[in-house]
Amino acid sequence: MTIAVTADIIGSRQLADRAEAQRAFDETIARVERDLPVATQGLRPTVGDEQQAIYPTLEAALGAILLLRLALPDGVEFRYGIGIGDVGRVPSATSAQGISDGPGWWAARSAIEHLEALQRRAAPQARSWIVAHDSVADQHADAVRWANAHLLTRDEIVGAMSERVRRLTYGRCLSLTQRELAAAEGITQSAVSQGLSTSGAAAVVEGFRLLGLN
Numbered sequence: 001m002t003i004a005v006t007a008d009i010i011g012s013r014q015l016a017d018r019a020e021a022q023r024a025f026d027e028t029i030a031r032v033e034r035d036l037p038v039a040t041q042g043l044r045p046t047v048g049d050e051q052q053a054i055y056p057t058l059e060a061a062l063g064a065i066l067l068l069r070l071a072l073p074d075g076v077e078f079r080y081g082i083g084i085g086d087v088g089r090v091p092s093a094t095s096a097q098g099i100s101d102g103p104g105w106w107a108a109r110s111a112i113e114h115l116e117a118l119q120r121r122a123a124p125q126a127r128s129w130i131v132a133h134d135s136v137a138d139q140h141a142d143a144v145r146w147a148n149a150h151l152l153t154r155d156e157i158v159g160a161m162s163e164r165v166r167r168l169t170y171g172r173c174l175s176l177t178q179r180e181l182a183a184a185e186g187i188t189q190s191a192v193s194q195g196l197s198t199s200g201a202a203a204v205v206e207g208f209r210l211l212g213l214n
Contacts, residue, residue: 001140002040002054002087003061004104007068007078008112009049021076025051032067035174038213039064051078052105054087058130058147059211065128066154066208070170074163077127079115083107084140085133103133123152125159154207157200168192169201173208 015021022045029043029051038060043053055061065080072078085103111131118126128151132140161169164185171181178196182189196202 001057001084001136002104003056003058004083004085004087004102004108005043005053005055005061005065006081006083006105006108006112007043007051007053008081010077010079012049015076024073024076025078028068028071028073032064032071036064036067036213043068052108054104058082058084058143059213062128062147062151063208063211063213066158066204067170067173069127069155069158070161070166070173079112079119079126080128081108081111081113081115082128082130083109083111083133084130084144085136103135107131107133123156125156126152127155127159150207154204157204161199161201162195165195165199165201168195169199169204172196172201172205175214 009015009021009025012018012021033039033042038055039053040056041052041054043051043064045051053061053064055064061082065082068078083104083106085105085107087102087104108131111129114131115126115129118129130144130147130151132144137144158166158169167185168181171184176184178189178192182192185192
């Protein structure tokens with residue numbers, strides 16, 4: 001199974017400093033890829049406001065996307081279209097690597113379009129959605145339905161977190177102790193505990209661990 005991810009910058013035209021925002025994206029992506037090196041092809045800019053990545057499993061994609069959501073600072077964020085389907089390359093005289101194309105990318109684009117509609121209607125905090133291409137939809141139907149139900153809840157919890165609580169949750173996903181997090185933030189361990197316990201972070205961390213990535 002190939003998992004194609006298209007990450008679309010939210011509100012790019014309203015960003016006060018697009019270059020500074022891109023720096024934040026680049027640094028955060030590099031950090032997540034160091035902390036969780038699961039991508040077949042890391043998240044990289046393509047054209048306009050989009051970046052693309054390829055993952056070997058749905059679990060790897062969901063784990064990486066969660067860490068990106070938690071690590072990005074306030075004011076800069078992606079919506080993530082996750083496509084299940086084959087990905088290949090079309091030969092091109094202008095590119096030695098060819099042009100990446102295929103059903104996985106088409107499904108990821110459909111997921112982005114669904115997310116945009118979902119954000120306008122029922123779930124403003126939704127940031128992630130999965131679509132399986134028609135060629136593989138039947139064999140992945142149950143997994144896609146269950147994962148999307150999980151993502152809706154996860155996105156709602158993460159969307160309500162402060163930037164600090166997101167950082168703390170990121171650290172707990174990587175198995176840092178509350179004492180280590182308190183030292184890094186310059187706050188007390190009890191403040192860390194309170195921030196995590198009142199935000200739903202424990203459920204997010206447990207969901208990450210159930211993905212079996214660490």
